[in-house]
Amino acid sequence: MALISRHGRGAAALTGTAIAALALAGCTASAEDTTDDATGSSEAPAELTPVSVQLQWLTQAQFACYYAAADQGYYEEEGLEVEIIPGAVDIVPIDVLTSGGADFAVSWVPKVLGAIEQGAAVTNIAQIFERSGTTQVAFKDSGITSAADFAGKSIGSWGYGNEWELIAGMQANGVTLDDLAGGSTVQQAFDMNAFIAGDIDAAQAMTYNEYAQVLETVNPDTGELYTADDLIVIDWNDEGTAMLQDAIWADAERLASDEDYAATATSFVKGTIKGCVYAKDEPQAAADIVTAAGSTLGTSHQLWMTNEVNKLIFPSTSGVGHINEDQWDSTVAMALDTVNPEGATIITTEPPETAYSNEYVDAALEELKAEGVDVMGEGFEPIEVTLNEGGE
Known part of the structure; x- marks a missing residue:
């Protein structure tokens, strides 16, 4: 073996x-x-x-x-x-x-x-x-529907070279790092805890991992697991910056x-x-x-x-x-x-x-x-x- x-x-x-x-x-x-x-x-x-x-x-x-x-x-x-x-x-x-x-x-x-x-x-x-499996995930009530809406928002990123599609997607939509809340991305842990707590408006998430972590979490407002209907998913394949x-x-x-x-x-x-x-x-x-x-x-x-x-x-x-x-x-x-x-x-x-x-x-x-x-x-x-x- x-x-x-x-x-x-x-x-x-x-x-x-x-x-x-x-x-x-x-x-x-x-x-x-x-x-x-x-x-x-x-x-x-x-x-x-x-x-x-x-x-x-x-x-x-x-x-x-x-x-x-x-x-x-x-x-x-x-x-x-x-x-x-x-x-x-x-x-x-x-x-x-x-x-x-x-x-x-x-x-x-x-x-x-x-x-x-x-x-x-x-x-x-x-x-x-x-x-690419990289996405940026936001709750529907965040007001975010695309990368163009990131200005003034708290945007999470893991760094370590994982941020390039996110930055490219922002650039393609006319948003700079200076436009974000705090003037840059937020250092995100390799989980969705800060996002679920409301500390990050749009979090980096792989389709095969962190996105699922949200769907495995109980929504305190409903007592049920979050569903895809609760979320906005920005897919860099669709945005052309994968x-x-x-x-x-x-x-x-x-x-x-x-x-x-x-x-x-x-x-x-x-x-x-x-x-x-x-x-x-x-x-x-x-x-x-x-x-x-x-x-x-x-x-x-x-x-x-x-x-x-x-x-x-x-x-x-x-x-x-x-x-x-x-x-x-x-x-x-x-x-x-x-x-x-x-x-x-x-x-x-x-x-x-x-x-x-x-x-x-x-x-x-x-x-x-x-x-x-x-x-x-x-x-x-x-x-x-x-x-x-x-x-x-």
Whole structure:
């Protein structure tokens, strides 16, 4: 079985050396003996290649593709023994990757574009999320119906590079940070407590996580859970300022110089896509797999997250993981134009050609298509999920 590391938030306190040691500490397993059909002789056991991947955040169904691929043996089918390393608030996946602490990393594109400009030699080899999951959520009685209404309001943001779509959406609607209450966004915790308490007029929320947290909370005015009818949701996909999010990143220099690593990149992407397809077809089973891997989220919340993440992947326009040039160019254009509170843009120059490549994902997609795997999901239909109080 593939290894699943459960470092949790405690990993934030580890030194870079310790993280590297943990990330590369996967065991090497042996496949079953194979027999040569022509001679009948037995070959030596084939060893699995140890691989590690650094996630952007804690163990949760945002990463159901990876956990399902590990649990269902898809990585092993590709000759890999994969260690999945959860993230934490103080862990920067690209730093772990470039320091040799992991073979691959999962991170949002705008966050990594800045790192590339600062010298990180990494390549996006698979764009797992085709759509953005970031929204800004307000109560209907707030007077907010679009980003144009943010002026004079208290607008929450997590920061840490998660704010770029929000700022781009404001800029597109003629609202500057100076126009907000207090002259900037409010530092928001990674929950919706301040929003529910009325301290934030519009809060940052992922469709698969924080938005659900509101719907799992009892409305004191009704004694029932809040519903979608109580809320206004500003979706950056609809506003035209969505940026590419969860992607698989590889070491660009190793891709160019190490043929085995390049082959492993294709195999890792292939196994991951099979995990995505499994999560699409078996959302409850995928949610249970993530819970068993160490997630502390409630049962209904985990299933909600799996279902919402599926919507960000399926249906795919050109095959799961293929990097659409128009979406890449749009993200880069906003990275060059969006101004943060310090007056700086994400990047100041176009990223190098090595910033992304479809070579590895397209090779994986061709193999999967030949094996009869549905990599498009054209008939995908999300399920209906009933959230319980507290996500239980």
